[in-house]
Amino acid sequence: MRFKATLENYVFVLPAVLIFLIFYVIPFIWVFQLGLFDWDGILPTKTFVGLDNFKEIFFQDKIWWQSMLNAGWITFIALTLQNAVAFLLAMACNREIKLKHFYRLIFFIPPVLSEVVVGLVWQWILDGNYGLLNGWLVQLGLPNLVRNWLSDPNTALTTVAIVHSWKGFGWGFLIFLAGLQTIPREFYEAARVDGANAWDSFRKITIPLMVPVAVLVAILTVLGTMQAFVLITAMTGGGPAYHTQVPVLRILASMRGSSRFGYACAQGINFGLILMAISFIQYRFSRKARNT
Amino acid sequence: MRKFPVFYILFLLIFAGCSGANKGSKPSVTVWHWMTDRDPAFQELAKKYETDTGIKINFELYAPSDAYSQKVRAAAQGQNLPDIYGILGEKRDFSSFVKAGHVLELTPYMEESGAAWKNALFAKALAINEFREGNSYGVKPGIYGVPIDTMTIQMLYNKDLFRQLGLDPDSPPKTFQEFLDIGKKIKQANLQGLVSGWDETWIIDSLASNYAFNIMGEGKVMATIRGEVPYTDPDWIRVLAIFKEMQDSGVLANGLVTMINKTAEQLFANGRAVFAFNGSWCVNVYKGMNPDLNYGAMIPPSAGDKYPMTIWGGAGSSFMVNLRSKNMEEAVKFLRWLTDKDQQVYLAQSTNNLPANKESLSKLSPLLSQFAYVMEHTTHPSAWGISEFPQVIEAIDKGIQSIIIGEKSPEQVAQEVQRMKERESARKR
Numbered sequence: 001m002r003f004k005a006t007l008e009n010y011v012f013v014l015p016a017v018l019i020f021l022i023f024y025v026i027p028f029i030w031v032f033q034l035g036l037f038d039w040d041g042i043l044p045t046k047t048f049v050g051l052d053n054f055k056e057i058f059f060q061d062k063i064w065w066q067s068m069l070n071a072g073w074i075t076f077i078a079l080t081l082q083n084a085v086a087f088l089l090a091m092a093c094n095r096e097i098k099l100k101h102f103y104r105l106i107f108f109i110p111p112v113l114s115e116v117v118v119g120l121v122w123q124w125i126l127d128g129n130y131g132l133l134n135g136w137l138v139q140l141g142l143p144n145l146v147r148n149w150l151s152d153p154n155t156a157l158t159t160v161a162i163v164h165s166w167k168g169f170g171w172g173f174l175i176f177l178a179g180l181q182t183i184p185r186e187f188y189e190a191a192r193v194d195g196a197n198a199w200d201s202f203r204k205i206t207i208p209l210m211v212p213v214a215v216l217v218a219i220l221t222v223l224g225t226m227q228a229f230v231l232i233t234a235m236t237g238g239g240p241a242y243h244t245q246v247p248v249l250r251i252l253a254s255m256r257g258s259s260r261f262g263y264a265c266a267q268g269i270n271f272g273l274i275l276m277a278i279s280f281i282q283y284r285f286s287r288k289a290r291n292t
Numbered sequence: 293m294r295k296f297p298v299f300y301i302l303f304l305l306i307f308a309g310c311s312g313a314n315k316g317s318k319p320s321v322t323v324w325h326w327m328t329d330r331d332p333a334f335q336e337l338a339k340k341y342e343t344d345t346g347i348k349i350n351f352e353l354y355a356p357s358d359a360y361s362q363k364v365r366a367a368a369q370g371q372n373l374p375d376i377y378g379i380l381g382e383k384r385d386f387s388s389f390v391k392a393g394h395v396l397e398l399t400p401y402m403e404e405s406g407a408a409w410k411n412a413l414f415a416k417a418l419a420i421n422e423f424r425e426g427n428s429y430g431v432k433p434g435i436y437g438v439p440i441d442t443m444t445i446q447m448l449y450n451k452d453l454f455r456q457l458g459l460d461p462d463s464p465p466k467t468f469q470e471f472l473d474i475g476k477k478i479k480q481a482n483l484q485g486l487v488s489g490w491d492e493t494w495i496i497d498s499l500a501s502n503y504a505f506n507i508m509g510e511g512k513v514m515a516t517i518r519g520e521v522p523y524t525d526p527d528w529i530r531v532l533a534i535f536k537e538m539q540d541s542g543v544l545a546n547g548l549v550t551m552i553n554k555t556a557e558q559l560f561a562n563g564r565a566v567f568a569f570n571g572s573w574c575v576n577v578y579k580g581m582n583p584d585l586n587y588g589a590m591i592p593p594s595a596g597d598k599y600p601m602t603i604w605g606g607a608g609s610s611f612m613v614n615l616r617s618k619n620m621e622e623a624v625k626f627l628r629w630l631t632d633k634d635q636q637v638y639l640a641q642s643t644n645n646l647p648a649n650k651e652s653l654s655k656l657s658p659l660l661s662q663f664a665y666v667m668e669h670t671t672h673p674s675a676w677g678i679s680e681f682p683q684v685i686e687a688i689d690k691g692i693q694s695i696i697i698g699e700k701s702p703e704q705v706a707q708e709v710q711r712m713k714e715r716e717s718a719r720k721r
Contacts, residue, residue, distance in 0.1 A: 041365055042388035062713060123555070128547040130482060130564075149545040153300035153697055240549040241694040256358070258682040259385055 035266035040259040053266035064267065067245040068274070074161040074246070075225040081166035081219055086172030091206075092178040093173075104177070111170035119234025122163045126150055126235075150227055152237050153243045160232055160244050160280070167231060168224065172217045178212030215286035219279050247271045298586040319346035319619045321626055322374035324382040326360035327609060328353065328660055329576065333642040336636055347622055361603050367567040368394050371432055372382040375617040376627065378610060380435075382676040382682070387429035389612070390436055396613040399434040410435070411630055416606030417442040417648045419675040428678045434560075437610040438627045439648035441639060444663045444670055445498050447486070448560065448568040451586045457530060457566070464588065468534070468595035475543030478566055486538070487560055487612035488569040489553025493689035498604045499569055500688060502592050504531045505602040505671065517680045519717055523701075524642075532695060532702035534595055539696045543567070561585055572663035575642035591669060605670025681716040684709060 035053055037046040057160055089107055093100045109117070125132045128148030137145045149159045185207065191201045229248035232238065238245040247267070254264035325334065331353045338349035352374070354360040361380040367373045368613060375395055379386050402410040402418075410418065421437030423429060451461035457477045461616050465471040478485045490496050504513050508527040515521045516528070536543050545551070545565055553570070560568040561581035568574070569592070577587050594601045611630075613623045627633060636649035646664050647653070653664050673679055691705030700708075 042368055042383070042385060042389050056719075124551075127555075129545070129559075148547040151550045151697065151700055156550070236550045237552070238691055239491050239690070240697045241690045241699065253686070254440050255684065256361070256381075259381070259388075 004268045017035050021213075031265045032269055033267050034262050037262040039262045040262070041255070042262040043260070044072060046262070049229055049262065055142070056263070056267055057270050062248070063242055063245065064250050065167065066242055067250045068271075070157055070242075070244060071226045071228070072244045073157055074164055074228065075084065075222055076159035077158065078165050078168060078221050078225040079218060081174050083167045083214075083221060085165070086169045086217070087176050087214075089169075090173050090176035090180055090224055090230050093177055106173075106243075107173045108170040110167045113167070115167065115230035116234045118163070118167050119231045123150065126159060128152075151240050156236060156240060156243045160235055163235065164228055164231055168221070171224075174223065175213060175217050175220075179210055183209050211286065212290055215289075218286075219282050222282065223275060226278075232286070309678055318346045318348070319622055320350060320622050321376060321619050322350045322352060323376040323611070324352050324354060324360070324364065324374045325378055325609075325611075326353070326355050326380065327358045328355045330609075330643045332637070333639055336642075337630065337638065341626060341629060345625075346375050347626070348441065349626060368392065371616060373616070374649065375614055375615045375619045375623040377614065379612060383676075384429065385678055386436070386674070387423065387431045389428075390423070390431050391429075391608045392394065393615055394612075395436045395610065395619060396615045397432070397434040397436055397615075401628070402435050406578070412633070412651060413439060413631060413648050414442055414606065414650055414667060416672070417608060417610075417676065418607060420607045421596065421610050421612075422675075424677055426677070437612045438631060439608055440627075440630060441636075441643075441645040442606055442608035442648050442667070443572045444647055444666055445495075445569070445571045445587045445603055446663065446666065446668070447592050448570060448574065448587050448589055450560065450563060450566055450592040451588055452563065453566045457483075461588070464590040465593045468537075468593045472537060472541040472543060474566070475538070475541030479542035484559060485543040486548070486569060487545045487551060487555050487556035487565040487568040489547065489551060489669060490548050491550045491552050491694070491697065493686060495569065496689045496692050497685055498571060499592065500535075500637040500692060501671075501673070502601060502603050503534050503595055504528070506594055507531055507596040508601055509599040510602070512673070514676065514678065515679050517676070519713070523684075523713060524706045528709075529702045529706050530595075532705050535692050535695050536702055539698075544696065549696050557581065558585075563584050572645075572646050572660065575657075575660050575663070579644065587659075589659070590665060591667075596704070600669065602671045603666065603669055604672050605667055607672040607674050661713075681713065681720075683716050687712040 032044075036048060036050060038049045038053075039046040057119075057265050089103075093107075093237065097103075126149040128134065128146075128151060132148070133149065134146045147155060147192050149155050187205050191205060196204065226246075227248055228253070229246055232244055232249065234247055236244045238249045248271075251264050251267045251271070254260045254267060323334075325331070327334075331351065334351040338351055342348050354363050357380055364373070364377055364379065367377075368389060369658075379389050379395075386395075395466050417439035418435060421439060422435045423431040423433055425433045427433070446692055447464075447677065449464050454461040454464075456476065459474065460476075465474060488499075501513075504527075507530050508525075511526065512521055512525075516523065516525070522528075545559070545585065556565070556568060556590075557574060557577050558581060559565040560570075561578045562584075563585070573639075578587070591601050591603055611627055613620055613627065617623055631649055633649055633651045635648035637650040637655045639645065640647040640652055640660070644660060647656075653661070656664060687709045688705075691700065691709055694700040695702060695705055
């Protein structure tokens with residue numbers, strides 16, 4: 001009877017387990033296996049190359065690591081600028097202000113827009129010849145600042161990073177706002193009774209209680225930003241030269257440009273492991289921060 | 293009783309599955325393509341073909357081309373390719389499809405009746421679909437695809453802006469120095485010079501290849517690809533220096549290195565840029581954007597005196613027949629009909645693309661004819677029989693972007709390209 005009950009339980013979870021196996025575990029094993037082969041994605045035969053693809057990534061492919069650094073810079077901007085803006089706006093909307101529901105809606109519009117459309121619109125705004133931004137700079141009496149924002153190697157990556165932050169801050173805003181709304185009002189009232197000012201309340205109540213939320217937002221920001229590529233493709237195509245290349249664009253270049261599916265899989269594994277390591281470090285750091 | 297509906301559905305499904313196609317009915321042919329602009333014309337032609345022969349042609353559009361390409365590769369893996377399809381990518385990819393047994397060899401059909409079909413098509417367009425004796429891909433020599441249209445990539449110039457700059461609109465620059473001199477005038481007039489989609493590396497590759505043929509000749513270019521001449525050779529440095537000279541003279545538009553072709557097309561169509569570098573498909577695009585645009589086509593001005601300027605061309609869109617198709621014969625017959633003069637004229641007139649059939653040329657618009665009549669000056673990597681490593685091509689194209697933005701010198705780029713060539717050659721060994 002007990003065996004039957006256990007079997008029944010397993011039958012109930014079987015669909016979920018099967019879906020997990022078919023769509024997550026097997027593809028992951030397959031990708032890892034392909035990373036050990038030289039394969040063009042068309043021929044039925046694959047050549048086993050062992051760890052050669054991984055060796056090439058680590059010791060020869062400088063552009064791969066440059067793309068990783070570029071993604072790191074975009075992520076740094078997102079972690080600081082994007083999340084700071086998201087947090088400040090969430091703080092503002094958490095207060096009793098007029099039209100706060102309207103602002104919530106407005107702030108969430110950029111994330112739901114198509115990345116290609118956003119990229120093309122910003123490309124138009126930032127165009128070096130007929131762009132709106134340069135036009136405004138001239139009107140404001142700042143012609144010295146006029147430049148080709150996306151073609152100048154000194155500004156291309158940071159410009160892309162800022163547009164990416166504009167596009168993505170709405171997610172952080174929503175999560176921060178949800179986190180702020182879970183902090184009981186009584187905490188602030190009790191603090192005020194004890195003589196705490198606004199800064200004290202922020203430092204001693206809001207920040208400690210928001211640490212888990214900030215960690216979640218930071219992990220999601222890192223994972224989302226490191227994998228960004230659609231917006232970058234639409235804005236610069238990874239150029240000028242390799243100045244806005246990011247890892248996903250390099251994986252696509254290996255797969256589609258060079259028809260090296262095995263190498264692309266090895267790059268994907270390398271990238272996935274790096275992202276997992278970063279997330280793990282962030283998690284450990286947050287646990288430590290929470291305990292202290 | 294409750295089991296009845298399930299049983300009934302199963303019964304219907306089983307018998308529906310067993311029924312199959314009606315015996316005696318004509319087969320239908322399925323074609324997968326990616327050409328959004330040509331789809332209405334294809335559908336019209338399919339209707340006409342069904343009326344004439346009773347055979348239904350299903351044109352299925354999968355766009356954009358990236359998604360189409362992935363679909364075809366996935367279908368090849370699962371052996372689910374349709375009767376007719378196109379292969380996007382380089383000749384190396386095409387050869388893999390042939391070697392994997394996905395493409396029917398069409399040489400016997402092309403050679404029938406005194407090679408009538410073969411002779412009706414542009415030899416350059418056919419060469420793209422052909423693997424010659426001793427090709428480096430290891431493919432059995434033969435013709436494996438049918439060109440349905442063709443193209444050439446040239447420079448365009450705005451005649452009205454030429455007048456504004458005090459230039460003769462009927463006499464575009466013929467030498468590289470004349471071209472550079474116009475750059476100075478463009479700068480003074482505060483106009484944009486050459487626009488093109490140079491954020492896509494293949495367009496840069498096309499112009500670089502034009503000048504490589506012009507400066508060192510085809511033999512030396514091929515020798516470089518075979519690894520017999522290094523990219524640090526003075527002729528290659530000269531090819532790279534061409535781009536620096538263009539940038540320094542002001543003949544290139546600002547922001548060219550991250551410009552997408554659509555933006556380039558808009559700038560040229562709206563009369564903001566004096567020159568464009570674009571394929572013959574642009575005739576249709578410009579017509580849609582600005583029907584009154586007054587422009588002409590020209591071969592890029594020559595920078596060398598030993599060899600003629602050779603432009604990219606011939607490679608348009610091609611269709612292949614699936615070797616595993618049950619409707620192989622019908623598929624071949626349809627492709628033959630599609631490349632006949634009347635259908636080619638219809639396609640050319642309705643889509644403004646260059647036809648693959650030579651006999652259709654007389655019916656073209658004067659502007660499109662300017663692209664068609666330079667076919668003898670064309671070449672294309674897919675017709676070379678050997679191909680450069682994609683990583684080397686990328687290093688050249690990205691290097692040219694670095695030269696244009698003033699980050700690297702032609703010599704530095706040449707060294708980097710050569711290092712990449714040596715790395716890839718070693719990996720291949």
